[in-house]
Amino acid sequence: MVNTIDTNPLSTYPCTRPWSLDEYFDQKGYIIFSGVFFGIFPCVVVYICYFEILRGIFITNTIFATTGSSKRQTLEDQRSKKLLLKLLLWLTVLFWVLSLPFTLFFIYLRAVDKTTVVNNSERFFLVHRIVRFLLISNSFYMPSKVLIIVKVLKELIFFVRVCQKETNEN
Numbered sequence: 001m002v003n004t005i006d007t008n009p010l011s012t013y014p015c016t017r018p019w020s021l022d023e024y025f026d027q028k029g030y031i032i033f034s035g036v037f038f039g040i041f042p043c044v045v046v047y048i049c050y051f052e053i054l055r056g057i058f059i060t061n062t063i064f065a066t067t068g069s070s071k072r073q074t075l076e077d078q079r080s081k082k083l084l085l086k087l088l089l090w091l092t093v094l095f096w097v098l099s100l101p102f103t104l105f106f107i108y109l110r111a112v113d114k115t116t117v118v119n120n121s122e123r124f125f126l127v128h129r130i131v132r133f134l135l136i137s138n139s140f141y142m143p144s145k146v147l148i149i150v151k152v153l154k155e156l157i158f159f160v161r162v163c164q165k166e167t168n169e170n
Contacts, residue, residue, distance in 0.1 A: 031106050039103025046095055050088045057081050063156070080155075087152060091145055098138035102131040 056063035058081065105127060109117060117124050 028110055031110055035103040035107050039100060043096055043100055046092055050092050053088060054085060057084065084152060087148065091148070094141065094145070095138065098134045098141065102135040105131045 053063065109124070
């Protein structure tokens with residue numbers, strides 16, 4: 001298989017690379033499907049999940065609901081809620097900033113004419129490298145994000161157990 005933009009024999013590659021600037025235009029269906037279901041859809045799911053957690057904390061008070069009557073406990077609860085809000089917002093923004101540009105870049109490439117990409121290949125090549133770096137960075141930071149989420153969930157479960165114990169004692 002020969003590289004379709006640069007027909008130099010030294011630029012051959014043994015397989016199809018839909019995420020390269022050389023062959024993306026032959027893979028329209030794959031890029032759109034992958035972009036929607038592996039790029040945009042996860043961002044929407046993350047937003048919905050975190051929004052529901054924040055709604056449960058601040059609006060409906062079903063998460064971190066206070067059961068004690070002391071003002072000190074209420075202040076600690078408010079501090080915990082604000083810390084959790086900051087953490088969830090940071091994780092959501094980090095996920096969007098690191099994963100969404102790659103998808104949007106290739107959807108944009110599908111929308112522009114092939115000759116535009118060929119004529120501006122240096123600029124598109126640079127943008128392609130940047131969005132690939134961001135996507136790889138997302139994979140690098142994912143274990144850290146998972147550890148933070150697990151820690152927060154452990155604290156949330158501990159807090160729920162303490163609240164249930166105080167409710168049962170009263």
